[in-house]
Amino acid sequence: DAKTTQPPSMDCAEGRAANLPCNHSTISGNEYVYWYRQIHSQGPQYIIHGLKNNETNEMASLIITEDRKSSTLILPHATLRDTAVYYCIVILSIQGAQKLVFGQGTRLTINP
Amino acid sequence: NAGVTQTPKFRILKIGQSMTLQCTQDMNHNYMYWYRQDPGMGLKLIYYSVGAGITDKGEVPNGYNVSRSTTEDFPLRLELAAPSQTSVYFCASSSLAGEYNEQFFGPGTRLTVL
Numbered sequence A: 001d002a003k004t005t006q007p008p009s010m011d012c013a014e015g016r017a018a019n020l021p022c023n024h025s026t027i028s029g030n031e032y033v034y035w036y037r038q039i040h041s042q043g044p045q046y047i048i049h050g051l052k053n054n055e056t057n058e059m060a061s062l063i064i065t066e067d068r069k070s071s072t073l074i075l076p077h078a079t080l081r082d083t084a085v086y087y088c089i090v091i092l093s094i095q096g097a098q099k100l101v102f103g104q105g106t107r108l109t110i111n112p
Numbered sequence B: 001n002a003g004v005t006q007t008p009k010f011r012i013l014k015i016g017q018s019m020t021l022q023c024t025q026d027m028n029h030n031y032m033y034w035y036r037q038d039p040g041m042g043l044k045l046i047y048y049s050v051g052a053g054i055t056d057k058g059e060v061p062n063g064y065n066v067s068r069s070t071t072e073d074f075p076l077r078l079e080l081a082a083p084s085q086t087s088v089y090f091c092a093s094s095s096l097a098g099e100y101n102e103q104f105f106g107p108g109t110r111l112t113v114l
Helices: none
Strands: A008-015 A018-023 A032-038 A047-048 A061-064 A068-075 A084-091 A106-111 B004-007 B009-011 B019-025 B032-038 B043-051 B056-059 B065-068 B076-079 B087-094 B110-111
Touching: A008 A018, A018 A084, A032 A061, A032 B009, A047 A061, A047 B032, A068 A084, A068 B004, A068 B019, B004 B110, B019 B110, B076 B110
Parallel strands: A008 A106, B009 B110
Antiparallel strands: A018 A068, A032 A047, A032 A084, A061 A068, A084 A106, B004 B019, B019 B076, B032 B043, B032 B087, B043 B056, B065 B076, B087 B110
């Protein structure tokens, strides 16, 4: 699975959009980009995933560049409850057991 | 549904002791996983299972054993506890039939070995 690079920390004002970048320059054509977050000391929580196209769900949007070497997770209206560590993970298969490889992620702090 | 439950929440062990971390899921998921998370680091996969009776090693299996006798349960066994096993342990599950194949995580077990 391709390696990912994320900034260690970011800040965002409450109510603004939080844009979290992720580089995955060695991603192969059939690898997916998944995003999870971990609030305080809880277990990680799935947010969104994508292959080529941009994706949106009730939690966030995922923008993947055309060359697929980077992506951005967007939280459109950040709240204090979005303060968490966000992990960008590249995984080969959308089926079967996924052996997730977590980096150190981005610690996002939402400020009032 | 309770989702993924883990017991105990906290435990302190002495070096050389053994214990079993319990994990149960009530979502009828095929796949189950054990991860550990050291302070300030991301999670690392210890073992995983694709179904009852089938387990396989992850990235950091040394010092641990697992079994999967039922779909619901996936206990993690530490035989001879060492300080290096001080960590937070997360169990997760996912479904073969899941649309996104996302993993659902339990609340974790915080283990200290002294």
